[in-house]
Amino acid sequence: MHRAYLLILLILSQEALATKALSVTYSSSIEPIAINVMHEWVLTIQSIDGNPITHADIVVEGGMPEHNHGLPTVPKVTKNLGNGRYLLQGIRFHMSGFWEMKITVKIEGDEHVVMFPLEL
Ligand SMILES: [Cu+2]
Numbered sequence: 001m002h003r004a005y006l007l008i009l010l011i012l013s014q015e016a017l018a019t020k021a022l023s024v025t026y027s028s029s030i031e032p033i034a035i036n037v038m039h040e041w042v043l044t045i046q047s048i049d050g051n052p053i054t055h056a057d058i059v060v061e062g063g064m065p066e067h068n069h070g071l072p073t074v075p076k077v078t079k080n081l082g083n084g085r086y087l088l089q090g091i092r093f094h095m096s097g098f099w100e101m102k103i104t105v106k107i108e109g110d111e112h113v114v115m116f117p118l119e120l
Helices: none
Strands: 002-008 011-013 022-028 039-047 057-064 076-082 085-091 098-107 110-119
Touching (some): 057 076
């Protein structure tokens, strides 16, 4: 497993003044990520001061903004691995180019959105 990216924050808070940043990272079960291979990621979610976020609801969407299409699959978090780690299964990219993965993390009424850009 390989830690590929660190992106921080983006706050879309339902309570307008709550601005809590998160650290979201992923590691892919295949590295480098290959086209048309079903694989999985482990997402690690922490507060900005390094405490694991253990009870997040996570929704993942993805697509190619330049082609105006989404993913060919619907990846889902299937397991809470504990310690702020979540298993995301069912990822497959079906063409080369620029992809974005949008990770929406819901915690206690706050919604955080993190984008991972990927050049495949
Ligand atoms: Cu495309």
